[in-house]
Amino acid sequence: MELRPPVAELIDVSRVYRMGDVEVRALDGISCTYREGEYWAIMGSSGSGKSTMLNLLGCIDRPTGGDYRVRDISIGTLDDDELSELRGEHIGFIFQSFNLIQQLNVLENILVPRFYLETPGSEAEDKAVELAERVGLADRIHHRPRELSGGQQQRVAIARALINDPSLLLADEATGNLDTQTTREILELFDELHQEGMTILLVTHEKEVGARAGRTMWLRDGKLDRIVEREPVA
Amino acid sequence: MITGTFIRTFRLGVKSLMLHKLRSMLTTLGMLFGVASVVAMLAIGEGASKEAQEQIKQLGSHNIILRSVxxxxxxxxxxxxxxxxxxxxxxxxxxxxxxxxxxxxxxxxxxxxxxxxxxxxxxxxxxxxxxxxxxxxxxxxxxxxxxxxxxxxxxxxxxxxxxxxxxxxxxxxxxxxxxxxxxxxxxxxxxxxxxxxxxxxxxxxxxxxxxxxxxxxxxxxxxxxxxxxxxxxxxxxxxxxxxxxxxxxxxxxxxxxxxxxxxxxxxxxxxxxxxxDYEVVVPLELLLREEETKRIFKIVLASIAGISLLVGGIGIMNVMLATVTERTREIGVRRALGAKKRHIMWQFLVETVVLSVGGGLLGIALGLSIPKIVEYYTDMEPVVTPAAPALAFGISVGIGLLFGLYPAWRAANMDPVEALRHE
Structure with missing residues (x-):
């Protein structure tokens, strides 16, 4: 059985913070490969290194040791502009507090990552409308974020994450601010995206949320504790 | 494509400013009065010296007048x-x-x-x-x-x-x-x-x-x-x-x-x-002296106007620095979504320029109406040269760029990780 190509690879990655004379090893020698179409949960208690992991996976931080590759591009070799470009092109960010831009309406919010790509095409707006429909907000595209409920805002954020057809959807406690009902709806949306072949990494500390994913990566004290696979490696 | 990007950045700037209408309006007041004073002072100064020059020219600029005293x-x-x-x-x-x-x-x-x-x-x-x-x-x-x-x-x-x-x-x-x-x-x-x-x-x-x-x-x-x-x-x-x-x-x-x-x-x-027992009056010399006076007058006016513009500029910078801090999270989000440093830089720079040019344009309008009021209530005739509003406009763009540079630079160089964590 042939393995699907890797989207992102952690190779013996460590991240050390220096606070005065004290060295804090937030991540220590982690290796892992995320392949196309896989649905991962990254779990651990607070202080286990989840946040640091998320920053590295999202390419807004760099490892101090080892290598991290996205689509076979080693991020250690990139400068700040190239790294920004890589984020825009390959990573779809979803945050716990939605982080929509208040002065823009739904459609404009969805288009933000598009705007930072080198050539914003004219078909971009059609695509944004399409994505708004996809997440069930077709009738809200001219509303401002503050006029939407939490669940709706997170849907906008998901549409925004998808606008550039990213290689990787990276969700940080995406349901942390939502009630149970809305949480279920959002997670169902993730399931659908997963079925359509999207690679999803879900950082969370809630077991029920993590349970949706086919694979779970457990962190403890900055080290890879264990990997649990619930579905067969295809 | 570049103009499209610019228009979008410009519209974003206007939208961001409209989010805090009162604050933006108050911020432009400094520029408004600075620019208004430049335009009005230049018009009044020009009018005053023109009147004197008219009188001297009537004596004849080619004439030398000798008088018995x-x-x-x-x-x-x-x-x-x-x-x-x-x-x-x-x-x-x-x-x-x-x-x-x-x-x-x-x-x-x-x-x-x-x-x-x-x-x-x-x-x-x-x-x-x-x-x-x-x-x-x-x-x-x-x-x-x-x-x-x-x-x-x-x-x-x-x-x-x-x-x-x-x-x-x-x-x-x-x-x-x-x-x-x-x-x-x-x-x-x-x-x-x-x-x-x-x-x-x-x-x-x-x-x-x-x-x-x-x-x-x-x-x-x-x-x-x-x-x-x-x-x-x-x-x-x-x-x-x-x-x-x-x-x-x-x-x-x-x-x-x-x-x-x-x-x-x-x-x-x-x-x-x-x-x-005689005096020699040379209108041309008077004219040259008048030109010199006019030049000094203009330098004085320019310094006063310059100081008020400087104060206006500092006011704008102050507000923009506060805005940058306030929108740290937005900056982090934008960076995470693929914005390069220069995108952030431009966003805030354009916002500052919009603010100062907005103030500048209002200031030009006010500055052009002051000479009309002066003309109505006194027998002085201020002269508005087309260069004055153009100069004032240029200055307000320049002030926006100059005083926007540092806040924009601060915004662009934030660590995205820190910025995202900002509450």
């Missing part, structure tokens, strides 16, 4: 009756008209003190006996009739040309032409009237004098009827004055030669006059 009283000869003999002489006039190569016209003038009567009316105007060239040298304009001519001169004719003021007082309802007015002991026929000119400097009648207007006589006629001697009766003493010429207008052939001619005239008078 009575030297200070000699305390020893303090008698009841004295004869003072001073001033420019006919010899001065001859020397100038014959030897100065730059002379286009040299016009002698004598000023007589005589009462003028017509029917019941009496006046004390300046009576000037001069030559026909006067009109051309001073560039004055006839209202009706003709000026003195050569024939009047030769015939010692009893004719006169009267100024507008005299004409209005003596002949309010009829044409003064061909009327006979009495000057001193004799009758003179009016042959023409002149348009008025704005009096300037020492030309202006002193408040005590009831000199209104002017009357022009042929040189020869003036000499024949009134001689060289003028008698002034003053508080118990009788002053007699011998002045050959009261004024000489020397018209130089070209503006470039005015300084040389003025120097030569001063040199010549200095040699032949023991006392300082």
């Amino acid at each position: 009575k030297p200070p009283d000699d305390p020893i000869s303090n008698q009841d009756t004295r004869v003072s003999n001073y001033g420019l002489t006919n010899a001065d006039f001859d020397r100038m008209s014959q030897t100065f190569p730059w002379a286009e016209d040299v016009v002698p003038m004598r000023i007589l003190q005589q009462e003028v009567r017509f029917e019941e009316q009496a006046l004390n105007p300046r009576i000037i006996s001069t030559v026909p060239n006067y009109l051309e040298a001073t560039g004055r304009v006839m209202y009706e009739g003709r000026f003195l001519n050569e024939r009047d001169q030769i015939n010692t004719a009893n004719v006169c040309v009267i100024g507008y003021e005299v004409s209005r007082q003596l002949f309010p309802f009829e044409s003064p032409l061909e009327q006979q007015i009495k000057i001193g002991p004799d009758y003179f026929t009016v042959v023409g009237t002149l348009l008025p000119r704005v009096p300037i400097g020492s030309d202006q009648p002193a408040p005590g004098d009831d000199i209104t207007g002017e009357i022009f006589l042929p040189m020869s006629t003036g000499l024949r009827w009134f001689g060289d001697m003028q008698v002034k009766i003053r508080a118990g003493s009788r002053d007699m004055e011998m002045v050959e010429l009261h004024e000489i207008i020397f018209k130089v052939d070209s503006g470039d030669n005015v300084p040389i001619a003025a120097a030569a005239a001063r040199e010549m008078l200095n040699r032949y006059h023991n006392d300082q």
Whole structure:
């Protein structure tokens, strides 16, 4: 059985913070490969290194040791502009507090990552409308974020994450601010995206949320504790 | 594509500013008043100096004016009756008209003190006996009739040309032409009237004098009827004055030669006059001095305006720094979504420029209306040069860029990880 190509690879990655004379090893020698179409949960208690992991996976931080590759591009070799470009092109960010831009309406919010790509095409707006429909907000595209409920805002954020057809959807406690009902709806949306072949990494500390994913990566004290696979490696 | 990006950035800037309308409005006030003061001050300054220049130009920028000045009283000869003999002489006039190569016209003038009567009316105007060239040298304009001519001169004719003021007082309802007015002991026929000119400097009648207007006589006629001697009766003493010429207008052939001619005239008078009984007025020199004053005035205005613009700029920078801190999270999100440093930089820079240009445009509008108000309430006429609003606009763009640079740089160089964690 042939393995699907890797989207992102952690190779013996460590991240050390220096606070005065004290060295804090937030991540220590982690290796892992995320392949196309896989649905991962990254779990651990607070202080286990989840946040640091998320920053590295999202390419807004760099490892101090080892290598991290996205689509076979080693991020250690990139400068700040190239790294920004890589984020825009390959990573779809979803945050716990939605982080929509208040002065823009739904459609404009969805288009933000598009705007930072080198050539914003004219078909971009059609695509944004399409994505708004996809997440069930077709009738809200001219509303401002503050006029939407939490669940709706997170849907906008998901549409925004998808606008550039990213290689990787990276969700940080995406349901942390939502009630149970809305949480279920959002997670169902993730399931659908997963079925359509999207690679999803879900950082969370809630077991029920993590349970949706086919694979779970457990962190403890900055080290890879264990990997649990619930579905067969295809 | 670049313009599309710019328009989007511009619209984003406007939207972000509209999120805090009151704050943005207050921030632009500094720029508004700074720019308004630049535009208004320039207009008023320009108007003031233009007025002065108009007056100087009326004297003729090619002219050199020599005047007789009575030297200070000699305390020893303090008698009841004295004869003072001073001033420019006919010899001065001859020397100038014959030897100065730059002379286009040299016009002698004598000023007589005589009462003028017509029917019941009496006046004390300046009576000037001069030559026909006067009109051309001073560039004055006839209202009706003709000026003195050569024939009047030769015939010692009893004719006169009267100024507008005299004409209005003596002949309010009829044409003064061909009327006979009495000057001193004799009758003179009016042959023409002149348009008025704005009096300037020492030309202006002193408040005590009831000199209104002017009357022009042929040189020869003036000499024949009134001689060289003028008698002034003053508080118990009788002053007699011998002045050959009261004024000489020397018209130089070209503006470039005015300084040389003025120097030569001063040199010549200095040699032949023991006392300082004359003055040399060079309108061109006054004009240059006026230009210099204007330049200094402008520098002062520019410094004041510059300071107010600086204060405005600092105000904008202050608010933008607060805005950047307040929107740290937005910056982090944008960076995470693929924004490069320069995208963030431009976003905040454009926002600052929109703020300062907005203030600038309002300031130009206010600055253009202030001169109108000044014009309405005073008799000053401010002149708005098209350069002033353009300059003010340029300055407000420049201030926006300059004072936006640091906040934008701070925003662009935030660590995305830190920025995202910011509450």
